[in-house]
Amino acid sequence: MSPTERPVILAVDDEPENLDLLERTLGLDYDVRVAHSGAEALEILGQLTDVALIITDQRMPGMTGTEFLSKARLRRADAVRMIVTGYTSPADLIDAINSSNVFRFVTKPWDIDHMLSMVRRALRIYEAGGGDLLDEVTGLPNRRLLRRELDREVARTARTPRPLALKAIRVDGYADYAASRGPIAAEMLLTALADSLRAALRQVDVLGVHGDGVFLAVLPECAASDPVSDRIVAAARSRVAVREALEGFPALRISVDEARMPEQGTSVRDLLQALALES
Incomplete structure (x- = not known):
């Protein structure tokens, strides 16, 4: 074209x-x-x-x-x-x-x-x-596309005084849950969680899959006072499939970590390292 x-x-x-x-x-x-x-x-x-x-x-x-x-x-x-x-x-x-x-x-x-x-x-x-x-389980941007979107947002933020936040949303215990409950239950959990995350985030935010049981949200112009993490966890627990998985498998939990630009760094690598997503 x-x-x-x-x-x-x-x-x-x-x-x-x-x-x-x-x-x-x-x-x-x-x-x-x-x-x-x-x-x-x-x-x-x-x-x-x-x-x-x-x-x-x-x-x-x-x-x-x-x-x-x-x-x-x-x-x-x-x-x-x-x-x-x-x-x-x-x-x-x-x-x-x-x-x-x-x-x-x-x-x-x-x-x-x-x-x-x-x-x-x-x-x-x-x-x-x-x-x-796109990720074949959730339909979200996969790690490769997510990195491109992240590069774009970091470059844009570097040109302005506006803040940028990254949220790593982890399904702790996901590998054990998938091994115990099987692939269908694991996929239903991830699709329900992805759906809840979409609902909790803004249209300008970018949400993607960074790895097995790990989502990454890129939030431009997100103030430090914005309770996004609380909103994410509440939205996840509001989904029946997620709530039933958490209640039925005690080792499973949803955790949210944050890295902010420029506080934790001014490059993509700095931010991903702050989230323990890159060595």
């Missing part, structure tokens, strides 16, 4: 009014193509040379959004993938993330500003290398 071309977004939904809303919301800045079914969308994908983002409804006749995205991933692995849905169960969430590496679930009815923010973030991922820069 050349700098003068608008990013192509493929929107898929069997309800015309939903497609119309997406076109009106995104059409001014992006080249929005629409399809009324998964089968039609696959045909369109075969005709296009460049698709940056795919936004699909989950419940459609003939082919669900999850099924469509798993097929679309084979044709356009670099396209970032989002699902819009009015209903999701934990099993649906895990299936979608594992089969098609979904970047975001957006619940109906969606807020226009929130949708625009998610689309902008999805397109940054596409420009950085595509949907395969």
